[in-house]
Amino acid sequence: xxxxxxxxxxxxxxxxxxxxxxxxxxxxxxxxxxxxxxxxxxxxxxxxxxxxxxxxxxxxxxxxxxxxxxxxxxxxxxxxxxxxxxxxxxxxxxxxxxxxxxxxxxx
Ligand SMILES: [Zn+2]
Ligand SMILES: [Zn+2]
Numbered sequence: 001x002x003x004x005x006x007x008x009x010x011x012x013x014x015x016x017x018x019x020x021x022x023x024x025x026x027x028x029x030x031x032x033x034x035x036x037x038x039x040x041x042x043x044x045x046x047x048x049x050x051x052x053x054x055x056x057x058x059x060x061x062x063x064x065x066x067x068x069x070x071x072x073x074x075x076x077x078x079x080x081x082x083x084x085x086x087x088x089x090x091x092x093x094x095x096x097x098x099x100x101x102x103x104x105x106x107x
Contacts, residue, residue, distance in 0.1 A: 025057035038063040
């Protein structure tokens with residue numbers, strides 16, 4: 001998918017869409033109203049046949065922030081997920097009597 005996506009960004013279809021989106025947004029970043037350089041996918045669900053409403057114009061700065069924030073939240077979600085899982089396992093062990101006290105109390 002990643003390789004296809006890179007290829008897609010080089011295609012005429014994408015170049016046309018990109019221009020249309022920039023034009024629609026008056027070549028301004030939809031976040032900070034500075035000059036837009038990039039077109040960002042709000043969702044990757046429809047890549048290749050995305051409606052223009054899936055796309056927004058962004059300046060480089062806001063675009064980078066978006067991707068940093070996205071990957072950070074994915075990371076946070078993953079961590080939360082693991083913590084919850086660990087918590088559930090732990091509660092299960094307490095119920096079944098495998099452990100009686102929180103392990104950190106042994107220290
Ligand atoms: Zn911006
Ligand atoms: Zn993007």
